[in-house]
Amino acid sequence: MANNNYKNNQNDQMAKKGTVEYCILCGKSTEYTLETPIDFRDGYIEDVGQLCRKCYSDIYKNNNN
Numbered sequence: 001m002a003n004n005n006y007k008n009n010q011n012d013q014m015a016k017k018g019t020v021e022y023c024i025l026c027g028k029s030t031e032y033t034l035e036t037p038i039d040f041r042d043g044y045i046e047d048v049g050q051l052c053r054k055c056y057s058d059i060y061k062n063n064n065n
């Protein structure tokens with residue numbers, strides 16, 4: 001998957017595929033849909049929800065200080 005060039009197009013594609021998961025911290029859409037198995041996701045925290053990459057890495061950094 002391309003990293004930099006998928007802003008708007010990616011969101012459109014996701015919306016057609018299924019409901020996108022939104023980051024529980026910043027509210028941004030993530031690359032995952034509700035149909036994505038939790039095992040395949042990065043940034044999913046059990047009993048909390050899905051985080052975007054940025055928030056997830058922020059939390060990870062803080063915890064591993």
Ligand SMILES: [Zn+2]
Pocket residue numbers: 023024025026027028051052053054055056
């Ligand atoms: Zn976020």
